[in-house]
Amino acid sequence: MARLSNPFAFTPLPVIFVVTGTYIALFAALLTVHLTLPDVPHTTPAGTNLTQAWIDLEHITRRHHPYNSHANDDVRKYLLSRVEDIVTSRNLGSDRVEIIDDNVSNATFSAGNTTVYFEGTNIIVAVRGSKDEEAFYEPNGDPLSSTRASTNGGVLVNAHYDSVSTGYGATDDGVGVVTVLQLLSYFTEPENWPRRTVVLLLNNGEEDFLNGAKAFMRHPISQLPHTFLNLEGAGAGGRATLFRSTDTEVTSFYKAAKHPFGTVVSGDGFKQGFIRSQTDYVVFNGELGLRGLDVAFMEPRARYHTIEDSMRETSLNSLWHMLSASVATASGLASDTSDRFSGSDEERQKGKVNAGSGTDAVWFDLFGKTFVLLQLHTLFALCVTLLVVAPVTLIGLTVALSKTDKNYMLARKEYVHSSDDDEPVRLYGWRGFFRFPVSFVVATSIVIGLAYLLQRVNPYIVYSSPYAVWSMMFSAWFFFAWFVLRGASAMRPSALQRHYTLLWQFIGTFIALMLVTILAHNFHLAGGYYVMFAFAGTFFALLISYVELFFLPKKSAYAVHFDQTIETSHDQEPSSRPLSGTTNGTRSEERPAEDDDATETTSLLRNDRTSFRRNYGSRRQSISDGTETDEHHAPADLGRPYEGEQEWSGKLPSWLWFFQFLLTVPMTLILVGQIALILTSATYQTPADGNSTLLIYILFAVLTAILAVPAGPFLHRFTYHIPTFLFLTCIGTVIYNLVAFPFSRDHKLKVYFQQQIDLDTGANTVSLTGVDGYVQDIIKEIPSAQGKDLGCTTPDVATRKELTKCSWAGLPANVVPTLSPYGNNTTPKSWLDYEVQKSNNSNEATIRVVGQNSRACKLIFDTPVVDLAVAGVGAVSDPRFNVTGQHGTRELRLWHREWSQPWNVSVSWSDDANVTFSGRVVCLWSDANAGDIPAFDEVQHYLPVWAIATKIADGLVEGSKRFKL
Numbered sequence: 001m002a003r004l005s006n007p008f009a010f011t012p013l014p015v016i017f018v019v020t021g022t023y024i025a026l027f028a029a030l031l032t033v034h035l036t037l038p039d040v041p042h043t044t045p046a047g048t049n050l051t052q053a054w055i056d057l058e059h060i061t062r063r064h065h066p067y068n069s070h071a072n073d074d075v076r077k078y079l080l081s082r083v084e085d086i087v088t089s090r091n092l093g094s095d096r097v098e099i100i101d102d103n104v105s106n107a108t109f110s111a112g113n114t115t116v117y118f119e120g121t122n123i124i125v126a127v128r129g130s131k132d133e134e135a136f137y138e139p140n141g142d143p144l145s146s147t148r149a150s151t152n153g154g155v156l157v158n159a160h161y162d163s164v165s166t167g168y169g170a171t172d173d174g175v176g177v178v179t180v181l182q183l184l185s186y187f188t189e190p191e192n193w194p195r196r197t198v199v200l201l202l203n204n205g206e207e208d209f210l211n212g213a214k215a216f217m218r219h220p221i222s223q224l225p226h227t228f229l230n231l232e233g234a235g236a237g238g239r240a241t242l243f244r245s246t247d248t249e250v251t252s253f254y255k256a257a258k259h260p261f262g263t264v265v266s267g268d269g270f271k272q273g274f275i276r277s278q279t280d281y282v283v284f285n286g287e288l289g290l291r292g293l294d295v296a297f298m299e300p301r302a303r304y305h306t307i308e309d310s311m312r313e314t315s316l317n318s319l320w321h322m323l324s325a326s327v328a329t330a331s332g333l334a335s336d337t338s339d340r341f342s343g344s345d346e347e348r349q350k351g352k353v354n355a356g357s358g359t360d361a362v363w364f365d366l367f368g369k370t371f372v373l374l375q376l377h378t379l380f381a382l383c384v385t386l387l388v389v390a391p392v393t394l395i396g397l398t399v400a401l402s403k404t405d406k407n408y409m410l411a412r413k414e415y416v417h418s419s420d421d422d423e424p425v426r427l428y429g430w431r432g433f434f435r436f437p438v439s440f441v442v443a444t445s446i447v448i449g450l451a452y453l454l455q456r457v458n459p460y461i462v463y464s465s466p467y468a469v470w471s472m473m474f475s476a477w478f479f480f481a482w483f484v485l486r487g488a489s490a491m492r493p494s495a496l497q498r499h500y501t502l503l504w505q506f507i508g509t510f511i512a513l514m515l516v517t518i519l520a521h522n523f524h525l526a527g528g529y530y531v532m533f534a535f536a537g538t539f540f541a542l543l544i545s546y547v548e549l550f551f552l553p554k555k556s557a558y559a560v561h562f563d564q565t566i567e568t569s570h571d572q573e574p575s576s577r578p579l580s581g582t583t584n585g586t587r588s589e590e591r592p593a594e595d596d597d598a599t600e601t602t603s604l605l606r607n608d609r610t611s612f613r614r615n616y617g618s619r620r621q622s623i624s625d626g627t628e629t630d631e632h633h634a635p636a637d638l639g640r641p642y643e644g645e646q647e648w649s650g651k652l653p654s655w656l657w658f659f660q661f662l663l664t665v666p667m668t669l670i671l672v673g674q675i676a677l678i679l680t681s682a683t684y685q686t687p688a689d690g691n692s693t694l695l696i697y698i699l700f701a702v703l704t705a706i707l708a709v710p711a712g713p714f715l716h717r718f719t720y721h722i723p724t725f726l727f728l729t730c731i732g733t734v735i736y737n738l739v740a741f742p743f744s745r746d747h748k749l750k751v752y753f754q755q756q757i758d759l760d761t762g763a764n765t766v767s768l769t770g771v772d773g774y775v776q777d778i779i780k781e782i783p784s785a786q787g788k789d790l791g792c793t794t795p796d797v798a799t800r801k802e803l804t805k806c807s808w809a810g811l812p813a814n815v816v817p818t819l820s821p822y823g824n825n826t827t828p829k830s831w832l833d834y835e836v837q838k839s840n841n842s843n844e845a846t847i848r849v850v851g852q853n854s855r856a857c858k859l860i861f862d863t864p865v866v867d868l869a870v871a872g873v874g875a876v877s878d879p880r881f882n883v884t885g886q887h888g889t890r891e892l893r894l895w896h897r898e899w900s901q902p903w904n905v906s907v908s909w910s911d912d913a914n915v916t917f918s919g920r921v922v923c924l925w926s927d928a929n930a931g932d933i934p935a936f937d938e939v940q941h942y943l944p945v946w947a948i949a950t951k952i953a954d955g956l957v958e959g960s961k962r963f964k965l
Contacts (some may be wrong), residue, residue, distance in 0.1 A: 037317035047189035069927035100124035105218040109881035120215025137220035146223035153226030154197035160206030165926040176231030194334030213283035226355035228292030236303035240322035243294040247358025253332035260371035268527040301685040432494030439484035451697035464747035472733035475726040489716035495649030509535040530671035541660035690802030743946035752952035766810025815925035850902035851923030864888025871904040918964035924955025
């Protein structure tokens with residue numbers, strides 16, 4: 001009864017209750033933090049007004065407002081008026097707050113084989129820091145000749161106010177924009193006035209090549225800040241996540257956020273190129289040289305860049321989550337007057353801010369309440385220390401156990417007197433050694449097999465039902481691991497099964513930690529931080545198992561005890577050698593038969609062993625005692641072993657397992673569970689972008705094994721009840737995942753729209769790009785496509801090459817008003833005008849391009865252009881930008897800040913007599929607000945309820961003409 005009353009005994013009821021309860025409680029807590037938002041407090045920081053921020057968001061998101069739309073101009077006017085209203089209301093002069101309506105900064109730069117010429121329309125506000133007495137920038141306006149002291153830096157906070165052509169931009173990036181407005185109001189409150197200068201940037205043109213941030217680099221005030229906070233969106237609501245950061249020092253200011261959220265794993269994803277999309281972060285850090293943070297909304301991706309990125313899909317709580325983190329981070333950065341974010345004047349690189357250098361960081365949050373931050377080299381040092389100390393410690397303990405004659409690990413037998421004994425005492429210490437690796441391989445193989453099954457039968461089910469996939473894999477792993485471990489324990493019980501499982505986990509995490517250490521040192525990757533914590537927990541749990549062994553009797557003493565017990569039993573009645581029993585050494589009736597202790601010298605009749613003892617027992621005693629007539633001693637008290645387990649295990653503490661559980665399970669669940677949820681949000685709807693579903697399922701399978709493995713040492717104590725429930729759950733979720741339709745109203749499949757018109761011939765083609773099979777079903781619902789042959793090919797866009805593009809002759813576009821600005825009726829052929837003039841040199845020409853009712857065109861060259869220049873301010877040479885790239889330019893994108901204005905481009909190409917200069921002139925139209933793109937309106941109207949449209953390129957409509965010299 002004493003054992004049953006111990007609530008911490010290693011018996012089924014406590015183990016089931018603790019393990020199951022912990023998994024349920026921690027998963028529920030992690031899901032709650034991940035899927036819900038903290039409430040807006042009753043009072044917000046002085047200077048902030050969430051009601052006004054919500055009103056601003058309503059104004060910004062009334063219409064689609066890409067750079068190439070008239071609604072974009074309206075948004076810009078509204079934002080500029082709001083900035084002026086805030087500054088005016090504080091009665092601040094230009095010496096304290098400077099508003100820069102930047103209609104001057106232009107940029108020409110290349111990315112790969114594409115060159116961009118962009119005319120910026122950014123809005124910049126500089127709030128002078130109380131410790132800043134220098135001019136913000138040089139009067140001559142040259143960003144390459146700043147004379148500010150290198151120690152006098154500032155803080156840049158950025159958001160872009162353009163949306164995509166297919167979305168209202170509520171979280172991408174409306175919430176970021178209104179947060180910047182609130183920061184202006186916050187920092188201009190006397191009690192919040194910053195010590196460092198704060199530069200607030202509302203940039204225009206991020207969606208089309210990070211153009212606005214590049215234009216900011218051309219303004220001389222770009223040399224002022226040394227740190228930055230970039231606000232972005234890649235979803236529609238939820239929590240604002242810390243995407244990535246440059247270093248530990250700048251990340252430390254994010255710790256002040258009341259509700260931190262994020263993990264460095266996402267930063268490693270960007271660093272290794274696993275995440276295709278980019279933000280202005282890469283411009284500020286990689287090209288301008290600033291140190292800072294990227295904070296963004298990240299889900300649901302199905303609403304990203306669609307009409308559902310709207311006010312309806314976000315919330316005041318989401319706005320508050322980003323605003324509160326921004327206030328805490330930006331105010332912390334602005335209050336730091338140390339020189340740790342400043343380089344010396346001698347080290348300053350021309351045109352690139354020298355903000356000093358920081359240390360690589362490791363960071364993650366705990367339940368959205370606590371933010372853990374440490375330096376990567378600290379993680380590396382801890383990893384190295386553990387890799388050395390842990391095995392040395394265990395080797396030392398193994399030696400100590402051997403010296404004290406208590407090393408039962410892998411022990412097969414013990415001799416009573418000497419190795420000459422012809423019948424040693426069997427210990428069965430090796431029993432259970434291989435159970436965990438077998439169970440791990442079986443369970444993990446089955447989960448991976450389920451991943452391949454989904455890939456073959458219903459590959460896109462993860463798009464709408466990621467948690468059904470998780471439930472299937474998790475329940476499958478637990479059931480089959482339990483089946484192997486419990487079955488083995490029932491047939492051949494082992495007191496060391498928990499110890500051996502921890503030993504295997506120690507070996508596995510040791511190998512993983514070596515890999516993490518190499519990645520941290522050689523590649524500066526910090527995402528494996530959880531392995532260090534898992535290894536440390538496993539090591540200390542295994543340490544407890546080693547300490548437990550010291551409670552056991554000496555093997556020699558047990559052998560003598562066993563021998564004496566046999567001798568005593570000879571005087572009473574015949575008895576087989578016990579494997580386990582009660583405190584008096586008698587055999588338990590439920591103990592399995594000893595079918596594995598026979599040797600080649602054992603008689604075929606089991607009772608012959610008793611006769612052997614009768615014949616030679618007294619001789620052994622005489623040898624042991626040195627006399628012929630020594631008396632028998634009473635058997636020692638070996639405690640009470642667990643039912644069926646080795647008799648020598650009776651003295652093992654029955655309650656230390658609880659501490660082993662606390663060391664291994666909760667921390668792994670918390671750390672890996674958070675990573676699993678964030679990776680789920682980041683990946684489960686990326687198949688619409690062309691990502692592999694199999695990789696997602698394999699990722700889920702690997703994470704499932706990592707999350708479930710810590711329960712391995714305790715699973716063999718489970719009765720059949722919980723595993724049976726999990727097995728039924730597995731069956732149910734497998735059936736659902738195989739037969740359910742993969743998309744729904746709440747999880748719509750994204751398809752990519754584009755209309756292309758050959759203005760020379762009048763050919764009009766509308767296309768949707770999407771997942772093969774489903775995109776054809778979608779097009780069947782569109783009236784203009786019914787009864788027409790679809791041309792389905794691989795998309796021209798490289799990032800969507802895994803998808804299928806299907807085209808048909810669609811409705812004509814009306815992107816240029818019938819009455820043109822020149823008073824003439826227009827036809828599609830007149831939407832675009834160009835003129836190509838060859839210069840005196842054989843390989844040079846000038847191209848003049850103008851598109852009506854557009855401010856975006858592009859030139860596509862059949863052969864690379866080795867040099868080019870656009871007439872205007874943008875032609876100023878900037879050594880930071882490579883105009884044509886390493887191998888020349890095949891495409892030149894042109895962006896005007898004015899409508900229907902011409903570009904004049906000078907180009908030169910390879911001086912080869914066999915080269916004919918030719919290509920296409922293309923102009924873009926992106927304004928879907930006025931009903932001028934009937935084909936897009938038709939697609940929006942007739943899409944199935946489980947699908948939604950987005951843009952595939954800068955223009956919803958492209959009109960092109962060929963040219964040739």
